[in-house]
Amino acid sequence: MLKIKKENINTLLEELMKDYQVYAPVKNGSKAAFKVIENPDDIFTGHVKSEYSPKSVFFPQSEVLFEYSKEGVSIPEKKEKPYLLWGVRNCDTKSIRMLDKVFGNARQAPDKDMYKDPYWKQKYDTSIIFNFACNAPLTTCFCNWFGSGPFDESGSDIFVVETKDDLIFKGISEKGKELLKKLSVSEISDKKDEEAVSELKEKAVSMMPEVTDISALYEKLPKLWNEPIWQEISSKCVNCGACAFICPTCHCFDVSDEGKNGKGKRVRLWDSCMFPIFTMEASGHNPRGNSVDRVRQRVMHKFNYFKDNYGTHLCTGCGRCVVVCPVNLDIRDVIKDIINYELNKKVPADV
Amino acid sequence: MCNGYLPIQMRVDKVLTENPDKTLKTFELSFLKDNDRENFKYMPGQFCEFSITGKGESPFGIASSPTEKDILKFTVNRTGSVTKEIHYLRPGDIVGVRGPLGNWYPVGKFKGGDVVIIGGGFAFTTLRSLLVYMLEHRSDYGKITVIYGARNPDLFIYKEELEAWDKRNDLILHLTIDKAVEGWTKLCGFVPTVTKEVKLDPKSWAVVCGPPVMIKFTLPVLKEIGFNDGMVYTSLERRMKCGIGKCGRCGIGSKYVCIDGPVFSLEELKNIPEAF
Known part of the structure; x- marks a missing residue:
């Protein structure tokens, strides 16, 4: 695992912003939603979970499919950098993976291109998700009913734990591991960091509600x-x-x-x-x-x-x-x- | 990347008014682009999303048969905002079409068997496609029986073709209207009653398509005669938007009418309480 001092996060984000369109929780009035950031300071970190989920990043509330005129139809050309999602919680990472089953077409024969959603795929296929562990789950959280938990890494590209002074990074997907290699996060985490992570995890898990068995x-x-x-x-x-x-x-x-x-x-x-x-x-x-x-x-x-x-x-x-x-x-x-x-x-x- | 939301452009070639009330019109469309014409391969029972940009898009079963080359036909009942706009179309107008969408009547499975087609009102569209297709491949099928009902004689669609089919000796056509009117020489009575009376062979394949109430009362009759649920097919209708299994609107149980249907056998629908 790699780590970075919290005071260097902005440098890292600026580095990421060169190659990626970075989406992160941004305060919008009293509530936070995932928006493109222009400055690392835009990111709102004072909460566990953004009030609005990042589904809107890939599947906006309103999205133009095409423009039409008497001459016919045309798709507005979009030249965008790949999307990078920063500060996503595991419930939302999992949601995005589920939506990809629908829009990315897991159900129809894979060769039937017509059943793949091009608007989703254009954004999703090159995207990368920084999934942050939840140090302090909310009373309304119940991801543990679905076999997940506040420190669930699955589905992440890069899993991130926020300790007192650092962010600890762990590459999960191939895409995530590749990216980590390229970044200027080179400090290797030590045993003390790992202990800190386990301690945070234990505390977070203890804050979760009792699991209701939903297998039936x-x-x-x-x-x-x-x-x-x-x-x-x-x-x-x-x-x-x-x-x-x-x-x-x-x-x-x-x-x-x-x-x-x-x-x-x-x-x-x-x-x-x-x-x-x-x-x-x-x-x-x-x-x-x-x-x-x-x-x-x-x-x-x-x-x-x-x-x-x-x-x-x-x-x-x-x-x-x-x-x-x-x-x-x-x-x-x-x-x-x-x-x-x-x-x-x-x-x-x-x- | 292939984009299932993009309509191809088609030109309206012919508009035929099907009834004196002018609520039913058939539109014959031709392709504007050569590669659209070549790539558009469909089977009887499939549907398209028909749109007039700026006015909206609605799903309609394809009424033409793939054996009728280079054209598509749709018969549209004027009932809502989109169909009202479609009814204003005149030859030469350009419209958008997405498709072909959904599955089709299993004409391959029907081969060698007898086929009964049961239809009501203006839902005869994809049944016309099926019938024209089977008549073009007549030797592939056994006995073909058609039961077609309408409230009154005016409400039958494809009247000229019905006359021609009635004269054929390789097809049994039973036309029926709800209540007797002067000059009507064919059957009178509702479709389920006629279905019971005309002595069908329960070993046949059956395709039933019509208003929900007709389907609801015809299916038990077929069951009573002894038809096998796996050999009785119907085509379902639901409000649709995307037509490609994404927008969630046409769900019935865990199926989507747009991609899992619109054609279903009764066997498939048995455990879906929402289907009818």
Whole structure:
């Protein structure tokens, strides 16, 4: 492992900024989001997790697919340096890897280029992620339910631990290892550093909530399809979609033309399965016309359908939806309620 | 890099109004570029995203058959904002088309077997594609039976072709309308009832496509006759945007109608409670 003194971080970042477009948490009003930095001092470090996830780096809330005019369509040329993400937590690293399964096309035959998303791939394929360990997880964190944890290195290109005076770097992917070799971070970490890392890790892990065993979730969900639990769960949901927009793994989008007089842009915009119009057809028919169906869809997609297609739950336990939900509909409670739900419960005849 | 979001440009060559109410129009399109024409290989049952830039994009089943060279046909019911704009199109106008998308009717599996096509209303589009395709490869298939229903005689699409098919002796065509009207000499009654009455061989392949209510009541009839769930196919419709399995809109269970469908066998849909 290599290390750098904290006072030299800016020098390192300036070096990285020469070859990369560096994205890092930047304070935007009262909240932090991943933005391109122009100066290393722009980076906001006073939190554990940015309020907004870095999904927007690769999958912006609004993205131009092409421009059109009477002459035809054209894709706006973009000459960008490769993307480098600095200060990403493991929940978000994992989310980005999950989204690559969708946009990078793990499901269709790999030779079917039409099913690869060129806008995602252009940004993602050359990117590099500096995944920072979480020294002080939040009370809303529950990544350990998904087998992860505050010091999980998996999925990182470069894993970083912040000790009292240093940043300790460990190359994880080939890409990460190669980059580390090139950088002017040459001080080798010693035994004392390793002890410091283990100590931080132990402390961070102890701050995590008790693990809820979710292994039964996937198989149980389809059995609950017609059960009244969905009424219970959805009864307080206001279908605002905040959970989907803040979620680092939600990736549904709308496509819309914006322009006038025959000239404009076709854009894609984040969308949410919580909105009635999401599935509303021109005829007026709506396959998911009520809130109960929509809440069930969101839970099923996260904990059953996605696993069918890509082998993993579509949730990393980042806890952002817990924070933003205006009616305190807590996904952790939803998961527990589903796991604890008694099927074939006898209802007293006189009820 | 290949870009599945980019439409190719096509020219409207012909516009045919299918009914007196002018709510149904068929558009015949031709390719502007030679390599688009050469690369566009499709099969009956596939669909395209049809767009008029600035007005929007919607999915439609391809109504032409791949045996009809160099053109694409779409029949569009005027119902929402995009279809309204499509109905304004005139010959010479340029439109955008993405596709072909999705899977297709398994015409390869059908080879050597009898095939029953059951359709309703203006959902006959991809069924026309299938029928034209099979008639072009007539010797590959056994008995072909078509049951096609509409609310009234005006609402059938492809009326001239229906007349021609009716005269063929290598095809059995049952046309039916909901309620008898003067001058109508063919069948009367709903599609599920007719399906029950015309004596189908349950060893046939079946393709059912129509309004949800027709599908809902026809499938149990086929089951009752003894059709095998693995040999009955239908084509599903959902609101779509990307058409390439990314935008999440057309999900039914863990399937996406755009890439896993739109064609599904009943066997595949059995465990998807949302399918119908």
